[in-house]
Amino acid sequence: MKRFDQIDKKLNALAKKYRVAVATSGSVHSIDKFNIPQNKVQIRKILWIDDIIGKGIIIEPNFENRNIDAPDWNILNIAWLNSSAKGSRGLPFWQKFLLKKVKFEEIEKNIDQLLQSSIDNLAAVQKTDLGYYKNH
Numbered sequence: 001m002k003r004f005d006q007i008d009k010k011l012n013a014l015a016k017k018y019r020v021a022v023a024t025s026g027s028v029h030s031i032d033k034f035n036i037p038q039n040k041v042q043i044r045k046i047l048w049i050d051d052i053i054g055k056g057i058i059i060e061p062n063f064e065n066r067n068i069d070a071p072d073w074n075i076l077n078i079a080w081l082n083s084s085a086k087g088s089r090g091l092p093f094w095q096k097f098l099l100k101k102v103k104f105e106e107i108e109k110n111i112d113q114l115l116q117s118s119i120d121n122l123a124a125v126q127k128t129d130l131g132y133y134k135n136h
Contacts (some may be wrong), residue, residue, distance in 0.1 A: 003042055003104060007111045011044055014115055018048040036068055040058040053130070054082040055122040057115070062101050077118050079125040092106075092130030096121055 001130075004011075008022070015022045023045040025038065047056040056078045061071035079094040099106060100112050107114065 004044060006108050008044075010111055010115060011046060011059075014119075015046045018046065020046060020048045022046055036063065047084050050122075052082050053125060053127065054078075054080045055125065057118045057122075059107060064101060073099070073104045073105055073107055074101065075099045075114055075118075077121045079122060079130060081127065081130055092127075092132060094125055094130050 009031065011022045023040065025041075041061060044059040044091070047054065049055075057075070058078060059075045062070050062074045065072050071119060074097060076095055076097045079112065081092045098117055099110075
């Protein structure tokens, strides 16, 4: 059984509401500056644009435990200014972790509540909530 089998139907239904698809690849992950092979990285992203704000829900491995075969997991919400007027500091951005460094089963068990919390969080994000990372 594939890892996301139990929750993909729910993710796909939510993505359909926003007229987007669930992305299953994306960021490069690494441990101690060594890239992890893409076939070892399973993720799910739902990204959409709401007026001038891009919004997203991401389920991704967290390799801080240094275990490629059994990573911990994060689920987070992100928002960014959807503008071509990118300044030297990048685009204003917002993120909120719903769960960080947890076992995947915790995300599976709580997926309905996590998706509802994500919808609520992202619906409340305003342009004034967006900022810049401190390291920019």
